Amino acid sequence: MSTLRVLLHAPTADGLARARRNARNLVKARDDAQVLIVANGAAVPAALAEPDPVTDRWLRLCRNTLTAQGLDNTAGHEEVEAAVVFLAERQADGWAYIRA
Secondary structure (H helix, E strand, O other): OOOOEEEEEEOOHHHHHHHHHHHHHHHHHOOOOEEEEEEOOOHHHHHHHOOOOOOHHHEEEEHHHHHHOOOOOOOOOEEEOOHHHHHHHHHHOOOEEEEO
16 A cells, blocks of 8 residues: 555644644554645644644645734744645645645
């Protein structure tokens, strides 16, 4: 079986919480899985306000959201230019998309 590659899209604060739980459950069940949590919209300020040392290594923040909401990524999370582009490109590369 090939390695699972999963994109968890978190557009809301509740979605971010679900994505973090889903990411933990995924790597617990399949330790070779690749997972990314892509946060935009209301999930971005939530990610900045509530860090998670376990799942933040998989977190990608939308730079468009940071700019639009006037937020600074002082935590140094990895950023993507636009969540929509990143999600579409990864899906084209065979990653599975799940909206959290």
